[in-house]
Amino acid sequence: METNYAVEMKNVTKTFGSTVANNNVSLTIKKGEILSLLGENGSGKTTIMNMLAGIYFPDSGQIYINGKEESIRSPKDAYDLGIGMIHQHFKLVDIFSATENVILGQEGKERLNKKAVAARIREICDKYGFDVDPDKKVYNMSVSEKQTLEIVKVIYRGADILILDEPTAVLTPQETEKLFTVIRNMRAAGKAIVIITHKLHEVLSISDRVTILRKGEYVGTVDTKDANEMILTEMMVGKKVELNIDRKEPENTVKRLEVKNLSCYNKEGRLALDNISFTANAGEILGIAGISGCGEKELLESIAGLQKTARGSVIFNDPESGQEIELIGKNPKAIKNLGIALSFVPEDRLGMGLVGSMGMIENMMLRDYNKEGVIFLNKSKPKQVAEAIKEELGVVTPSINTPVSRLSGGNVQKVLVGREISSAPAVLMTAYAVRGLDINTSYSIYNLLNKQKENGVAVLYVGEDLDVLLALCDRILVLCGGKMSGIVDARTTTKEEVGLMMTSIRKGDTKDE
Amino acid sequence: MSKAAAVREPFIRITKRDKMPIWKKIIIYVVAIILALAVSALFIFFVTKLNPIDVYKTMWQGAFGGITDTVKKLHRSVTIRDICTLLLLGVALAPAFKMKFWNCGAEGQMLMGGVATAFMMINLADAGLPNWLLLVIMCVSAVIFGAVWGLIPAIFKAVWNTNETLFTLMMNYVAIQITSFCVAKWENPYGSNSVGIINQATQVGWFPTWFGQKYVLNIIIAIIATVAMFIYLKKTKQGYEIAVVGESKNTAKYAGISVKKVIIRTMIISGAVCGLAGFVGVAGVDHTISTSTAGGRGFTAIIVAWLAKFNTFFMVAITLLIIFLNRGASEIASKFALNEYASNIITGIILFFILGCEFFITYKMNFRKSAKEA
Numbered sequence: 001m002e003t004n005y006a007v008e009m010k011n012v013t014k015t016f017g018s019t020v021a022n023n024n025v026s027l028t029i030k031k032g033e034i035l036s037l038l039g040e041n042g043s044g045k046t047t048i049m050n051m052l053a054g055i056y057f058p059d060s061g062q063i064y065i066n067g068k069e070e071s072i073r074s075p076k077d078a079y080d081l082g083i084g085m086i087h088q089h090f091k092l093v094d095i096f097s098a099t100e101n102v103i104l105g106q107e108g109k110e111r112l113n114k115k116a117v118a119a120r121i122r123e124i125c126d127k128y129g130f131d132v133d134p135d136k137k138v139y140n141m142s143v144s145e146k147q148t149l150e151i152v153k154v155i156y157r158g159a160d161i162l163i164l165d166e167p168t169a170v171l172t173p174q175e176t177e178k179l180f181t182v183i184r185n186m187r188a189a190g191k192a193i194v195i196i197t198h199k200l201h202e203v204l205s206i207s208d209r210v211t212i213l214r215k216g217e218y219v220g221t222v223d224t225k226d227a228n229e230m231i232l233t234e235m236m237v238g239k240k241v242e243l244n245i246d247r248k249e250p251e252n253t254v255k256r257l258e259v260k261n262l263s264c265y266n267k268e269g270r271l272a273l274d275n276i277s278f279t280a281n282a283g284e285i286l287g288i289a290g291i292s293g294c295g296e297k298e299l300l301e302s303i304a305g306l307q308k309t310a311r312g313s314v315i316f317n318d319p320e321s322g323q324e325i326e327l328i329g330k331n332p333k334a335i336k337n338l339g340i341a342l343s344f345v346p347e348d349r350l351g352m353g354l355v356g357s358m359g360m361i362e363n364m365m366l367r368d369y370n371k372e373g374v375i376f377l378n379k380s381k382p383k384q385v386a387e388a389i390k391e392e393l394g395v396v397t398p399s400i401n402t403p404v405s406r407l408s409g410g411n412v413q414k415v416l417v418g419r420e421i422s423s424a425p426a427v428l429m430t431a432y433a434v435r436g437l438d439i440n441t442s443y444s445i446y447n448l449l450n451k452q453k454e455n456g457v458a459v460l461y462v463g464e465d466l467d468v469l470l471a472l473c474d475r476i477l478v479l480c481g482g483k484m485s486g487i488v489d490a491r492t493t494t495k496e497e498v499g500l501m502m503t504s505i506r507k508g509d510t511k512d513e
Numbered sequence: 514m515s516k517a518a519a520v521r522e523p524f525i526r527i528t529k530r531d532k533m534p535i536w537k538k539i540i541i542y543v544v545a546i547i548l549a550l551a552v553s554a555l556f557i558f559f560v561t562k563l564n565p566i567d568v569y570k571t572m573w574q575g576a577f578g579g580i581t582d583t584v585k586k587l588h589r590s591v592t593i594r595d596i597c598t599l600l601l602l603g604v605a606l607a608p609a610f611k612m613k614f615w616n617c618g619a620e621g622q623m624l625m626g627g628v629a630t631a632f633m634m635i636n637l638a639d640a641g642l643p644n645w646l647l648l649v650i651m652c653v654s655a656v657i658f659g660a661v662w663g664l665i666p667a668i669f670k671a672v673w674n675t676n677e678t679l680f681t682l683m684m685n686y687v688a689i690q691i692t693s694f695c696v697a698k699w700e701n702p703y704g705s706n707s708v709g710i711i712n713q714a715t716q717v718g719w720f721p722t723w724f725g726q727k728y729v730l731n732i733i734i735a736i737i738a739t740v741a742m743f744i745y746l747k748k749t750k751q752g753y754e755i756a757v758v759g760e761s762k763n764t765a766k767y768a769g770i771s772v773k774k775v776i777i778r779t780m781i782i783s784g785a786v787c788g789l790a791g792f793v794g795v796a797g798v799d800h801t802i803s804t805s806t807a808g809g810r811g812f813t814a815i816i817v818a819w820l821a822k823f824n825t826f827f828m829v830a831i832t833l834l835i836i837f838l839n840r841g842a843s844e845i846a847s848k849f850a851l852n853e854y855a856s857n858i859i860t861g862i863i864l865f866f867i868l869g870c871e872f873f874i875t876y877k878m879n880f881r882k883s884a885k886e887a
Contacts, residue, residue: 017530057526306766333769344767352763358756365753366768375749 005067006031006161006192007052007083012061014047021047024061025218027211029161034183034193036207036224038200040236040438042408044216045196046088049163053085054078065161084154085163090146094139098132102153117156124155128185131178143291144175151182162186163194168202170292173466173499180206198236198439200229201467212236237439245446245471248454253281255317256458257303257427262312262328264298272298274482276312280427282319285449285459287473287490289466290502295482296462297347300429303460304344305332316340319426319456336368343425345417347432347462349409353416356405360386360397363404364419389418393444410437421448428452429460434468446472466495478502530877541870549866553859561855568845568859575844576837588840594728595836596829597735598794602814603821603828604735604742605786608779609663611746611823612759614670618681620811621688622662622784624804626655626791628688628695631802634711634718634795635699647718652792659788660781662688667780671773685811692804699802708801720797731797738786743825745782755779787811820867838863 007029014022022044029035039045050056052063054075062069065081072078078085092101099118118134125132130148138146147167154162164183168176183193183206197203203210203224210227212219212235219235233241257280266272273295280286290296301307303314305327314327318340327335327342335342346352354363364382372378386400393414397407404412417433430449434442449472453459463469469476470490478485478501485501554565561568576592579585602619609616633651642650666680701709712718723729746752758765758775765772794806813835821827842856 016528304767331769331771332767333771336769346767348763351761352767355757355760355764357760362753362756366757366764369750369753370769373750375751377748377750377753 004030006065008064008067009048009052010062010064012048012051012058012063014044014051014056014058020216022051022058022213023216025213025216027218027221029192029194030209031160031192032187032190033208034187034195034206036203036210037194037196037213038198038203038210038232038236039213040198040440041410042215042438043213043236045213046165047216048213049085049165049194049196052078052083052161053163054083055085079157079159082158082160083163084157084159084161086147086150086154086165086167088165088169090150092138092146092149095137097135097137098141098149098152099134101138101149102134102156106157120156121152124152128155128189129182143170143293144172144178147171147179148182155186160190161192161194163196165196166198167195168197168199169464172291172502173495174503176202199465200232203227203232204229214238233439241439241443245443245468246450247472247474248450250281250284250453250474252456253283254319255279256282256319257460258313258315258317259299259303260313260315262299262302262309262314264302264307264309266298272482273302273309274484276479276484278477278484278487280458280460282426282456282458283453284474285453285461285472287469287476288460288462288479289469289476289498290479292464294479294502296431296479298482299479300344300346300431300460300462303327303427303429304342305330305335316342316427341423341425341427343420343423343428345420345428345430345433347435349412349416350405354404354412357403359399359401359403360390360395360415361400363415364389364422367419367423385419385422389415389422393418393441409435410441413437414441417445417448421452425452425457427458427460429462431462432464433461435464442468466498469498470495480504524880526879527876528879529875533874538870538874541873542867545866545870546863549863552866553862556858556862561849561851563849568849571845571848572837572841572859575842575848576840590726590728592836592840594731594798595840596832597728597731598790598798599810599814599817599836600735600828600832601738601790601793602787602810603817603832604738604825605783605790606814606818607742607823607825607828608746608752608755609783610818612755612776612779614667614759614776614780614783615678616663616666616681616780616783617678617815618662618666618684618784618811619787619790619814620807620809621681621685622659622787623791623794623807623811624685624688624692625662626659626788627795627802627806628692628791629654629658629788630718630792630795631695631699631708631711638712638715638717644717644719644721648720648796651718651796652789655788655792655795656785657788659791660785663780663782663784663787664777667777670780671776689804692802692806696803707803710800711802712800718796719800720793728797731793734789734793734797738789739825739829742786746823746825751775751778816864834867835864 005028010026012022012025025044025048037045037049047056051058052072054072054077057073063072064070070081072081093104096104099114099121102121103117121132121134124130130152132145132148132152138149141149151162167179171179186193195207204227207224209221209223210232211221212232214236222231260277262273262276263271264273276299288296288299298307302309309328312328316325316327318325325338325340350356355366361379361382364385365377369377383400389395390397390400395411395414397411404415413433417430420428434445437445449459449461461473470493473490475487476490476493476498477487478498480502488498550569557563557565557568575588577589579588602623606616606619630651633647633654637647637650662684666677666684669675669680670677696706696708699708700706720727720730746755754770754775757768757770758772762772765775791806795802799806817828817831817835820831838860842860845851846853846856
């Protein structure tokens with residue numbers, strides 16, 4: 001009976017310092033099935049799979065591969081056992097072609113024979129329905145192509161057990177569907193597949209069984225056919241959760257931010273924003289959708305005064321004085337000095353929004369340490385803010401002086417969002433505000449944003465989860481490759497429409513402008 | 514057999530540990546020093562055939578003791594004097610390093626401060642100024658020269674993003690050339706190719722002797738600089754800006770901090786304190802100027818700054834250790850007729866063990882057996 005299982009993990013425990021990432025977790029993966037590994041962030045999904053892939057070594061517990069106890073000490077051991085993992089962050093060499101990336105790190109004489117490798121890649125592609133051009137350089141590939149290449153790479157190396165860590169996070173709905181098709185083909189070929197995810201609808205549509213982890217512990221495994229969103233959420237969170245976003249009709253909307261013909265170049269000199277025009281209203285959430293790298297980062301940074309622009313203007317309508325103020329050409333300090341409360345939650349939390357080595361208090365000061373005093377820092381107010389945020393958003397930290405880089409991703413995000421909201425903004429820009437947050441916290445962030453909207457703040461929400469964008473926003477601006485595909489009404493549009501606009505400029509729209 | 518090996522877990526695994534309580538850290542350091550002394554003892558015994566205990570005793574005497582009271586006093590004051598200068602340089606590097614600006618130019622910045630000091634000392638010797646005023650003038654000019662030497666690489670870094678490590682290193686050689694030019698110009702007596710003791714008879718521009726001690730002013734300046742820099746980095750807005758820029762330039766821009774301004778301002782401060790060290794070195798210690806006035810201490814200061822994790826108070830302890838080792842090493846070199854290399858090896862072994870502590874403080878070793886029991 002044991003031979004049925006491709007993988008059996010028994011009582012596996014892994015700790016990092018005093019944090020227990022996995023506590024006594026046991027799970028099984030059958031051959032020819034798709035297992036979803038479901039859990040909130042920090043529940044230990046990735047850790048347990050990293051132990052299977054040889055990246056971490058368990059503190060205790062046994063791993064059986066095809067019924068035999070094995071010790072996986074390195075990724076190479078994992079490969080030898082036929083285990084391949086596709087990480088969230090791709091591990092590809094940009095300037096190499098697909099073939100060269102596949103050869104990389106392989107032993108044997110094959111590395112000299114690129115043609116043979118390319119031929120085998122094509123063979124694999126035909127068998128499972130992948131779409132990879134062996135000669136294409138990685139830097140010319142889209143995210144979805146890169147991911148496909150990663151999968152081809154592990155199959156080429158003879159993997160029978162595939163682990164995909166949040167594979168759909170960076171894909172459009174159409175690309176996700178394509179990915180699921182090849183995953184089903186692989187299942188048909190008898191491979192064991194694990195998908196790490198926290199998107200419930202994907203779990204339900206692709207997997208055969210679902211294993212749920214919570215806070216590093218094994219909660220249970222259910223057959224997908226017996227599961228629904230309610231059951232899964234409850235197992236994941238440990239209690240019943242209301243998954244509702246209370247979206248009110250926008251009231252008293254007035255123009256707050258007018259972006260006109262905005263264009264800019266990125267660091268590589270490519271046109272990152274091409275003639276973007278829109279209006280963001282006070283008392284409204286404007287969603288911004290697009291594949292990552294479509295210009296969403298540059299757009300927010302241009303408004304915040306962090307990105308040099310080539311053309312165009314951003315007019316801020318001051319709610320108090322009624323004045324129209326041009327933001328282009330001003331740096332963040334100048335904008336702040338004008339009394340414009342522009343809050344910005346950047347995508348790169350520790351690289352831009354926060355200082356990792358500092359505690360919560362010092363991070364609270366980041367935006368207005370200059371306001372009070374002449375020479376010395378005033379830490380009493382930031383301390384109050386830090387304590388309030390810790391309390392209200394439930395930030396888990398040993399102390400408000402603990403460096404924020406030691407906190408988990410979700411808590412880091414709470415600190416950042418909390419600070420940006422605490423300054424009573426007129427405009428609130430958020431880039432992937434709930435990335436890495438668990439369901440509970442995500443919904444509390446949505447509620448916070450909705451509250452801001454009701455308070456008359458103009459909210460710009462860059463998001464990746466289309467379901468959330470449709471449920472949270474009032475209007476959605478869709479970007480594609482730096483160009484505007486259009487603005488749609490979030491209440492009437494569909495996921496498919498937005499997904500399509502994300503990948504192709506709607507004809508007609510661009511001509512009209 | 515290979516199968517058995519495959520099932521076994523690796524012999525040693527290294528994991529990061531949580532913050533360690535301070536007493537544990539101190540124990541690790543003490544153990545490291547004892548181990549270092551033991552290893553050095555083996556070296557001393559097998560290579561030089563000397564009694565290690567005697568050698569250590571001599572090291573201690575070289576730094577803090579002596580056979581007679583006069584020698585003891587001399588040793589101690591020399592040790593304190595050297596600590597002051599090195600500490601100043603370490604303190605000077607703290608803000609730059611905290612900003613992740615790798616200022617390897619303390620040597621040159623100190624030399625430039627020394628040159629300015631010597632220039633004022635020589636040219637204002639007969640001006641009839643009160644000594645305190647002359648000292649102030651010398652100090653200010655030294656600080657300005659040091660600051661300029663720090664400012665130049667800072668401007669290039671801020672505007673054109675040049676590599677500050679290379680730039681500051683090269684500036685050292687320029688400073689050395691300028692110094693040797695000045696030495697040639699000011700040489701006294703003529704043809705000696707050295708400046709000689711400046712104002713030896715009048716002692717104009719020398720640090721005054723207070724309470725029968727020659728180095729009181731050195732100590733005062735070092736203490737003030739240490740405390741002031743600590744407060745500057747921890748309590749002021751500018752110190753906060755330095756920390757933010759050091760962590761991430763993007764975060765600094767996001768917070769509305771002008772990165773260029775902070776780089777330039779911080780390097781002016783760093784260079785200025787190096788210049789101050791030059792002033793102390795020339796007016797308070799050597800009373801002359803030569804290309805070896807800095808004597809490599811600008812580089813030793815890098816070790817000081819790093820080992821102290823840029824905390825100026827820890828720097829006091831680190832400089833104490835380094836100067837103790839230096840003084841002790843030169844004492845055993847002369848007393849046992851060893852060459853400098855032998856004593857350098859002992860110093861090296863001790864520093865190696867201290868640096869090794871960092872590893873054990875940050876990481877935990879899990880051996881195969883102990884992990885299974887746990």
